[in-house]
Amino acid sequence: MPSIEIRPFKRSDRDQLATLVNAHVGTVLPGVSLSVNAVMSQLEREPDEFVVDPWVIERATLVVVEADRLVAAAHLVRYGDGEQVGADQRGAGELRWLLCWPADVAAGEALLAACLQRLTAWDVTRVLADSSLPAPAVYGVPDCWPHVRRLYERAGFTPGAEEVVLVADVADLPQPGPPPIEGLAVRRVVGDAATSFVATLGETPVGLIELQTDLTEGGTRSRLAGWAELWNLAVEEPYRRRGAGRWLVGHAADWMRLGRVERVLDYCGPDEHDALAFGTACGWRELTRTTRGWTRG
Incomplete structure (x- = not known):
């Protein structure tokens, strides 16, 4: 391997780092890239992680440079050990992400050793690993990043749970149509953190769908315009398999079409066969699979 330098990230690295990050983002989300500012912001704090990020007490970003070319990079955090920190993170260190060009796996291995x-x-109590970048659906280790997976496996990391990332063209989703159950109505409300459509019979809620229709964070991530995420879909047991779920999807899709949203993401486990079948029937298809919850030691 040619001579390499492993060192802390410098601001002058930002353009090459963004190029490396976007090469990985673009294999998960077609047509999506992050601005240099979005990449840089994650190195300082992650406001989207409003539960976990306040537990971080130290951060570090390391890069590998070969002949003035940035070939690998990693971002590390250390969590506090106070009672307010969640049990899984208390006292732990985490590789928030580690990336390298596939042709530079040897540099990635050297970087991972330096991170450890x-x-x-x-003096962390245990080591966690992920590949969470500031873009939807880019977390864990996606199956389209086999070089990153091999790095973690060779370093002794054990994978956690697998998740399926789904995508649908909003144009292909159902139309709302008439209520499938007599007396069923829908109202749009502010949800916990997104827009919710609640199905009711009289005053009784019997189902809901919740979605985030603006992933640009107020326009700061413009390449995510036209993308949305489905956050929740639930129907009470007595009303399942009677068309209520599909009807709610239709109302959500109609709302997205009005807002010029073109694609919507969803997530589920590979063993959630009913959810996968329902999503496929409505128009979702598999985009990638990702493995999260990597641990070492």
Whole structure:
């Protein structure tokens, strides 16, 4: 392997780092890229992770440079050990992400070794790993990043749960149509953190669908315009398999079409066969599979 330098990230690395990040984002989400500012912001804090990010007490970003070319990079965090920190993160260190060009796996291996040394110096109780970038659906280790998966496996990391990432063209989703159950009505309300459509019979809620229709974060991530995420879909047991879920999807789809949303993401486990079958019937298809919850030692 040619001579390489492993060192802390410098601001002058930002353009090459964004190129490396976007090469990986673009294999998960077609046509999507992140601005340099979006990439840089994650190195300082992650406001989207409003539960976990306040537990972080130290951060570090390391890069590998070969002949002035950035070929690998990693972002590390150390969590506090106070009672307010969740049990899974308390005292732990985490590789928030580690990326390298597929032709530079040897540099990725050297970087991973340096990261583990840094985590040891932080005296963390255990080591976690992920590949969470500031874009929807880009978390865990997607199956379209086999070079990253091999790095983690060779370093002794154990994978956690697999999840399926689904995508649908909004144009292909059902139309709302008439209520499938007599007396069924729908109202649009503010949900916990997104727009909700609640199905009711009289005053009784019997189902809901919740979705986030703007993933641009107020326009700061413009390449995510036209993308949405389905956050929740639930129907009470007595009303399942009677068309209520599909009807709710139709109302959500009609709302997205009005807002010029073109694609919507969804997520489920590979063993959730009913959810996968329902999604496929409505128009979703598999985009990728990702494995999250990597641990070492």
